[in-house]
Structure formats: structure tokens, C-alpha cells
Amino acid sequence: MTDVVFDHVTKVYPGPALAVEDLSLEVGDGEFLILVGPSGCGKTTALRMVAGLEKISDGTISVGDQVINDVPPKDRDIAMVFQNYALYPHMTVEKNLGFALRQRKTPKVELDQRVHSMAELLGLEELMKRRPGQLSGGQRQRVAMGRALVREPKVFLLDEPLSNLDAKLRVQMRAELKRLHQRLEITTIYVTHDQVEAMTLGDRIAVMSAGRLQQLGAPQDVYDHPANVFVAGFIGSPPMNLLQGVVRDGHVEAGDLTFARAGLQGGEVVVGIRPEGLRPVGEADPGPGLAVKVDVVEPLGDEVLVHGSVAARDAGVQIEPEEATLLVQTSDRAAMTVRLEPTMRPSEGSTLHLHVDPKTVHLFDASTGAAI
Amino acid sequence: MSLKHDVRATGAILPTRRTDDLRGEIGMVEKPRGRWLPFSPWHFVLMPAAIIMLVPLLWVVVTSLETLAQTQHFPPILWPGSFQWSNYPRAWSSVPFGTWFLNTIIVTVAVVISNLLFCSLAAYGFARIRFFGKTVAYFFLLATLMIPIQVVLIPTFLIVKQMHLIDTLGALIVPNLANVFGIFLLTQFFRTLPIELEEAARIDGASRLKVLFRIVLPLSLPALATLAVIQFLWTWNDFLWPLVTIFNDSHFTLQLGLMNFQGSHVNDTNLLMAGNVMSMLPMLILFIAAQRYFVRGIATQGLKG
Numbered sequence: 015m016t017d018v019v020f021d022h023v024t025k026v027y028p029g030p031a032l033a034v035e036d037l038s039l040e041v042g043d044g045e046f047l048i049l050v051g052p053s054g055c056g057k058t059t060a061l062r063m064v065a066g067l068e069k070i071s072d073g074t075i076s077v078g079d080q081v082i083n084d085v086p087p088k089d090r091d092i093a094m095v096f097q098n099y100a101l102y103p104h105m106t107v108e109k110n111l112g113f114a115l116r117q118r119k120t121p122k123v124e125l126d127q128r129v130h131s132m133a134e135l136l137g138l139e140e141l142m143k144r145r146p147g148q149l150s151g152g153q154r155q156r157v158a159m160g161r162a163l164v165r166e167p168k169v170f171l172l173d174e175p176l177s178n179l180d181a182k183l184r185v186q187m188r189a190e191l192k193r194l195h196q197r198l199e200i201t202t203i204y205v206t207h208d209q210v211e212a213m214t215l216g217d218r219i220a221v222m223s224a225g226r227l228q229q230l231g232a233p234q235d236v237y238d239h240p241a242n243v244f245v246a247g248f249i250g251s252p253p254m255n256l257l258q259g260v261v262r263d264g265h266v267e268a269g270d271l272t273f274a275r276a277g278l279q280g281g282e283v284v285v286g287i288r289p290e291g292l293r294p295v296g297e298a299d300p301g302p303g304l305a306v307k308v309d310v311v312e313p314l315g316d317e318v319l320v321h322g323s324v325a326a327r328d329a330g331v332q333i334e335p336e337e338a339t340l341l342v343q344t345s346d347r348a349a350m351t352v353r354l355e356p357t358m359r360p361s362e363g364s365t366l367h368l369h370v371d372p373k374t375v376h377l378f379d380a381s382t383g384a385a386i
Numbered sequence: 387m388s389l390k391h392d393v394r395a396t397g398a399i400l401p402t403r404r405t406d407d408l409r410g411e412i413g414m415v416e417k418p419r420g421r422w423l424p425f426s427p428w429h430f431v432l433m434p435a436a437i438i439m440l441v442p443l444l445w446v447v448v449t450s451l452e453t454l455a456q457t458q459h460f461p462p463i464l465w466p467g468s469f470q471w472s473n474y475p476r477a478w479s480s481v482p483f484g485t486w487f488l489n490t491i492i493v494t495v496a497v498v499i500s501n502l503l504f505c506s507l508a509a510y511g512f513a514r515i516r517f518f519g520k521t522v523a524y525f526f527l528l529a530t531l532m533i534p535i536q537v538v539l540i541p542t543f544l545i546v547k548q549m550h551l552i553d554t555l556g557a558l559i560v561p562n563l564a565n566v567f568g569i570f571l572l573t574q575f576f577r578t579l580p581i582e583l584e585e586a587a588r589i590d591g592a593s594r595l596k597v598l599f600r601i602v603l604p605l606s607l608p609a610l611a612t613l614a615v616i617q618f619l620w621t622w623n624d625f626l627w628p629l630v631t632i633f634n635d636s637h638f639t640l641q642l643g644l645m646n647f648q649g650s651h652v653n654d655t656n657l658l659m660a661g662n663v664m665s666m667l668p669m670l671i672l673f674i675a676a677q678r679y680f681v682r683g684i685a686t687q688g689l690k691g
Contacts, residue, residue, distance in 0.1 A: 104604045
């Protein structure tokens with residue numbers, strides 16, 4: 015069993031600056047966990063604490079049954095891929111791949127055999143005698159992964175490994191990573207700010223913001239049931255539309271949208287609508303709707319994104335600063351993004367009447383940001 | 387975006403220079419230069435300066451090939467006509483030149499190697515390890531650079547005397563095993579190395595010392611070569627400290643020994659210069675051999691490009 019357990023882990027940098035606050039989280043044996051969040055949210059710090067590159071200020075991290083707070087990095091049997099790869103520039107690919115095994119005094123025959131089978135797995139055989147300076151970005155990335163995986167670590171850590179690759183290579187490496195994990199079944203923690211990687215790669219994702227864990231769950235669950243306004247605005251591309259609203263007499267009102275929702279107390283709320291939760295009003299499609307004034311149309315081939323605005327009400331909602339940026343709203347208009355079928359092409363400046371299925375609308379408490 | 391614009395943005399149609407001419411100039415902005423000269427006009431300043439720098443050296447070589455009478459002639463004779471090559475074997479055999487040469491090599495090699503080792507260890511500590519009082523210790527260490535050697539000459543002499551090293555080669559080696567300048571130079575260089583490389587090595591199972599010897603030092607060859615050359619120069623040319631601590635001429639270094647040609651009763655300038663030329667040769671060779679290390683480091687090649 016090589017599960018990784020964060021137990022009330024806190025990291026305070028001298029300053030003092032709180033990087034990670036009371037993080038409790040369990041990564042199962044062989045699981046692929048994604049730590050996702052905006053930059054500065056503490057995800058990389060959390061990863062570096064597992065690797066032993068940062069001291070843990072409070073709480074414990076265990077790998078398997080062992081608390082590793084005071085175990086030096088070299089004895090943790092953890093491998094890590096760095097954002098900039100950190101390949102040893104003065105060593106050939108072969109030497110880079112074998113470095114960790116040589117540190118462990120692996121017999122020469124076994125070392126050669128493992129290095130070469132890893133090179134074969136990642137398609138690096140032709141490059142064994144080259145130095146990192148002579149490799150392309152994608153090749154360096156592969157060497158970095160090979161170097162980490164060759165010693166079959168208990169835990170595999172990746173710190174935004176794909177962020178330096180171009181878009182095409184990133185998609186390719188993403189699939190390769192997933193295949194690799196299915197084959198090797200090593201407990202993996204993967205840090206990213208890219209929520210496409212978060213959605214596609216992980217068994218579960220942990221959304222972090224401002225040093226705190228916001229939500230932990232399967233990607234689809236997090237997408238379908240965001241725990242709070244932050245997660246709602248962060249997961250999903252384009253992000254969820256958020257409107258200030260109010261609950262009155264069992265009805266939710268937000269701008270010109272009104273629908274009934276049972277069992278709600280009156281008060282201020284934030285209304286969240288996914289871009290795909292809006293459909294053009296058909297003939298037999300009465301019910302609650304929104305009038306979107308179209309500003310920009312982005313045809314993407316398989317879909318059309320419409321950026322526009324809707325009528326809104328200024329409820330004077332007080333929201334924490336980090337979440338305030340999610341609500342792009344002036345006194346009477348709020349930004350709204352809509353995802354449409356590729357055949358639709360509304361003209362810019364026109365008004366689009368859209369139907370909203372009340373069942374797909376997310377409601378959040380305006381004062382706490384938590385989902386209702 | 388038009389195709390034409392595209393091409394220009396990639397620099398593919400730069401008119402006069404091929405792309406491989408631009409290697410090593412990335413990030414440099416060079417003003418376009420008129421082509422009325424095949425070289426920069428600065429050469430008109432640099433060339434006379436270079437000649438002025440070379441004159442003393444040439445004079446040493448010329449004097450070493452003159453007769454004693456020619457060296458004492460005024461105005462100086464700059465072209466002796468016939469060269470006295472025999473000055474060299476005479477200088478070598480009239481004094482224990484071979485012994486002094488050997489002594490100097492022993493002292494210099496020992497000091498250079500120990501400096502590379504000890505300065506690296508100290509510098510790595512200052513550059514990368516967190517410990518109590520580091521900033522203060524580093525400050526005081528650097529402050530000692532401001533103290534002239536004349537001030538510490540006598541205390542150092544007394545310490546060396548207590549160690550019973552006076553009039554031995556040990557007196558020349560032990561006080562110079564490490565020096566502050568070397569620690570400073572390497573600390574600053576180590577700080578410029580990407581820390582991820584060291585973190586990666588530590589995760590890969592390397593201890594601090596292994597990180598230093600397997601990762602940091604191989605990437606610091608330019609700085610180590612610089613330190614080695616500077617230390618070689620200092621030790622090879624040191625005169626004052628050997629003069630104070632060495633009395634027996636079997637323990638002389640070259641610089642001390644060369645004094646033998648220039649005393650109150652003898653003044654064999656031509657032999658002195660022949661000895662000088664011979665003592666300079668190893669340094670010239672070293673400079674030519676180590677020159678490439680000054681040009682460019684390789685430390686950043688493993689990172690994203």
C-alpha cells in the first residue's frame with residue numbers, strides 16, 4: 015500500500031505567508047490525483063512537501079504507513095518531474111535516465127536493462143548519447159518522465175509537466191501520460207492550473223485556492239456539483255456564468271430570469287449557469303429564459319461560443335475578493351458566455367433569446383459562496 | 387496576417403547575415419555598422435594599448451638574450467644583433483633552478499587543488515544550506531578581503547611558527563589552503579545555477595555532497611577554471627610570504643630564487659631575465675589552455691529552451 019495522506023498539513027513561509035492551510039487529503043494506492051488551482055494557491059507547495067523540498071510547518075504527511083515529515087528526500091522513494099524538466103545538462107540522456115539507479119548502487123547489468131527498457135517505452139533509444147541541450151521540448155519532457163519512472167518509485171509527482179509544450183504536443187503527451195499511468199499503476203500526484211488536464215487525467219481532482227482545499231472529487235462530480243462559487247468559476251472552459259440574484263417567495267430572480275425552486279429561504283444568492291446550459295428558444299420551449307445581447311461570436315468548428323451580456327440586478331452582494339473577479343457585472347449588465355451548435359451563427363449586436371432549464375442552474379449562498 | 391509579414395517575423399529573410407552568424411548573440415542588440423572598415427574603429431585604440439602592454443614583456447625576452455654589457459648600456463639596446471641563447475642554460479645551472487622549479491610546482495599544485503576543494507565546500511554551504519548566522523558569517527568573511535596582507539603577515543607568521551612549519555614548503559601551503567576570494571567567487575556562481583537541478587538530484591537519491599560533486603561542480607567548470615588560474619597566478623608569483631618564511635635555498639620558490647641574480651654585489655640582469663622567462667612559461671601555457679573556460683558556461687542547457 016503506497017497511499018499518501020495529508021493530515022492537517024500547514025505550510026507557513028517566513029514573512030509570514032500562509033501557503034497551505036490545514037490540508038487534509040488522502041491519495042489512494044495507484045490513484046491519479048490532480049491538484050488544480052490558480053497560481054499561488056499552494057498546489058506546488060503541497061507537492062514539494064511530499065517530495066521533501068519544503069519543510070512541513072504543521073501536520074503530517076504519510077506515505078504508506080510511514081510519516082515522512084523528517085525523512086530526507088533521498089530516502090523517500092518518491093520521483094518528481096519538474097516544470098522545467100531539470101535535466102542534468104552535463105550528462106547524456108542515458109546517464110540522466112540512470113542517475114537515480116546509480117545513486118542506489120544498482121548492479122550494472124540491471125541498471126542497463128532498466129534504462130533501456132524505459133527508453134524503449136518512451137521512444138528514446140535513438141537519443142541515448144545526446145545531451146539535453148540537443149533535444150526538443152517534447153523529447154526533454156519524455157526524458158524527464160523516464161528519469162523519474164525508471165526506478166519504479168512509490169509515488170510519482172508531476173509539477174505542471176506539460177506547461178512548456180506547444181498545444182499539439184501537450185494533447186499528445188496528455189494521452190501518453192494517461193497510458194503510462196494505466197500501465198504502471200503508480201500513485202501519482204499531478205499539479206496543474208490547466209483545467210482540461212485536470213478533467214481528463216485524474217481519477218479525482220482537488221481544487222485549491224488561497225492555500226485551502228476547496229473541493230475534492232471525481233472530475234465529473236466536481237464539474238456537475240461545484241461546492242462553491244470558486245470551484246464553479248474555475249472548473250470548466252469557458253467558465254460557468256455567474257449572476258447576482260435573489261430568492262423571493264420560492265422564486266429565484268436574476269435579471270430577467272425568474273424560475274421557481276422549492277425549499278429555499280429568501281435572501282441573496284449567486285446564480286450559476288454553464289455555457290452549455292442555455293438553449294435557443296424553440297417553438298415548443300416555453301419557460302424561464304434570458305435575453306443575451308451578442309458582443310462577440312467565436313466559431314470553433316465543433317461549437318460556437320457567444321460572448322454577450324444580460325440584464326442583471328445589482329444586489330450589492332459582498333463576496334470575498336478572490337471570488338469577486340468571477341462576477342463580471344456592472345450595475346445593470348452581466349457578462350454571459352453561451353455554447354451553441356456549430357450551425358448557429360447569431361450576428362454580433364443582435365439579441366439571442368435563450369431557454370434555461372432550472373434543473374441545471376446552480377445556486378450559491380451569496381454571503382458564504384457555498385453551494386445551496 | 388499576410389504571408390509576407392509572417393516570414394519577416396521569423397527573421398528568415400534577414401538580408402546580409404546567415405542565421406549561424408547570429409549564434410552566441412542572442413539577446414544582444416547590435417547597432418548596424420557602416421562597412422567602411424573591416425573591423426570596429428575601436429581597434430585603433432585597442433591596438434596601441436595592446437602594444438604598450440606587450441613592451442615590458444618583449445623587453446624581458448630581449449634582455450634575456452643580451453650580454454651583461456648590453457644590458458647595462460644606455461640607451462637600452464632593443465635589438466642585440468646576436469642572441470645569447472646560452473644565458474638560459476647558465477641561469478639554470480648557476481643556481482639550483484630545478485629544485486626551485488619543483489618547489490614552486492609542489493606548492494602551487496597543492497594550493498590550487500586545496501582551494502578548489504575547500505572553497506567549493508564552503509561556497510556551497512553559503513550558497514545553498516540554511517544555517518544560523520549565515521549572513522553574518524558571510525559578511526565577516528568578505529570583510530577580511532579588505533585587510534591588506536601586511537597587516538596579517540606577523541600574526542600568520544606566528545601561527546605558522548607554532549605549527550613548526552617555518553622554512554618548510556608547508557609554510558607556503560597551509561596558510562593558503564583556502565582563500566576568501568575563492569569562496570566569494572564560487573558562492574556567487576553557485577547561486578546562479580538552477581536550483582531545480584539540485585532538487586532533482588536530491589529526490590533521485592543523492593546526498594548533499596553527491597549533489598555538490600556530481601551536479602554542481604561539473605556545471606561550475608568555468609568558475610572553477612577561473613579560480614584555478616587566478617590561484618595559480620597568485621601562488622606562482624608570490625614573493626613576500628616566501629621571503630618571510632623561507633631561509634634555506636633548498637626550499638626556495640622561483641620568485642625567491644630569482645633574487646639571487648640581483649644582490650648588493652651581483653647584478654646579472656640578463657640571467658635574471660632568462661630565469662624570469664622560464665618562470666613565466668608555465669603560466670603562459672596555462673592561460674592558453676584554460677582560455678575557453680572563460681568564454682561561456684553550459685549550466686542552463688538542461689532547462690526548457
